[in-house]
Amino acid sequence: MFKMVTTLMRGRSHDAVEAFADANALSILRQQLRDAADGLEKAKRAVAVVMAYAARERQTAARIAGQIGDLETRAMDAIRQGRDDLATEAAAAIAELEAEQAAVARAIAHYDTEIRGLREQVGLAGQRLRALQRGKQIADACDRTQKLRGTMPRGFPASLREAEETLERLRSRQEHAEEVEIALSDLSVDTSAGATAARMAAAGCGAPLRPDAAQVLDRLRAQAH
CATH class of the missing domain: 1.10.287 (Helix Hairpins)
Structure with missing residues (x-):
């Protein structure tokens, strides 16, 4: 021992x-x-x-x-x-x-x-x-x-990976926001042009954009005979 x-x-x-x-x-x-x-x-x-x-x-x-x-x-x-x-x-x-x-x-x-x-x-x-x-x-x-x-x-590598993921999400949101802005801009242009055309049609300038009640009634009468 x-x-x-x-x-x-x-x-x-x-x-x-x-x-x-x-x-x-x-x-x-x-x-x-x-x-x-x-x-x-x-x-x-x-x-x-x-x-x-x-x-x-x-x-x-x-x-x-x-x-x-x-x-x-x-x-x-x-x-x-x-x-x-x-x-x-x-x-x-x-x-x-x-x-x-x-x-x-x-x-x-x-x-x-x-x-x-x-x-x-x-x-x-x-x-x-x-x-x-x-x-x-x-x-x-x-x-x-x-x-x-x-x-x-x-945790340095993990922090880098998380930061990259956050940046990717931020880029995606920014791209989506830009797409929304473009769509709103196009919609505004379309709406503005449509309103102008409607006002002009109502004033008798050019063909009407939508049929009125008299036109619908005349069409129904013709179909009835």
């Missing part, structure tokens, strides 16, 4: 850590990228320091080469003059310088190897960092989009 409780506690702790990491993933990523960028700058400075050491060793190698050349020239002059003592002294100094020259050459070779490796690592790290920064930009954009989507009212 105790083991089960312990396992449960560890499981809940792990879940809580994962939930916290998920909820703050973007903030964690930003800080990790800042740390990585800082580390990359430090690595670049380290490469620069190694390159400076290598440059100093090359200066030393050039100085030693100059000293060896000078001593060799002087030693040959001493030999020509029969000064073997001076020639021997010069040869000993040249031997020491050549030993130092060999050590410097090994140091330069070591620095060159280290510089190539470090520069390659820095270059790869820079590429990875740039890729991560591009990914962070995409993550930032997605996060802003999700937050914007979350601020929209839940």
Whole structure:
């Protein structure tokens, strides 16, 4: 039982850590990228320091080469003059310088190897960092989009649909009202013209518009016979 409780506690702790990491993933990523960028700058400075050491060793190698050349020239002059003592002294100094020259050459070779490796690592790290920064930009954009989507009212689409239906009803009413106005206008025109024609017919202008009682009586009498 105790083991089960312990396992449960560890499981809940792990879940809580994962939930916290998920909820703050973007903030964690930003800080990790800042740390990585800082580390990359430090690595670049380290490469620069190694390159400076290598440059100093090359200066030393050039100085030693100059000293060896000078001593060799002087030693040959001493030999020509029969000064073997001076020639021997010069040869000993040249031997020491050549030993130092060999050590410097090994140091330069070591620095060159280290510089190539470090520069390659820095270059790869820079590429990875740039890729991560591009990914962070995409993550930032997605996060802003999700937050914007979350601020929209839940009934927003339904409200739009209801507004569209209301507008459609309003348009239908307006169209009907326009049709009524047109019909009333036509009716007014017809009524006005009919009234004018009736007044003129009553005044004896033109044929009567409707039969009068005398005309009806005459027609009935004719039918009776």
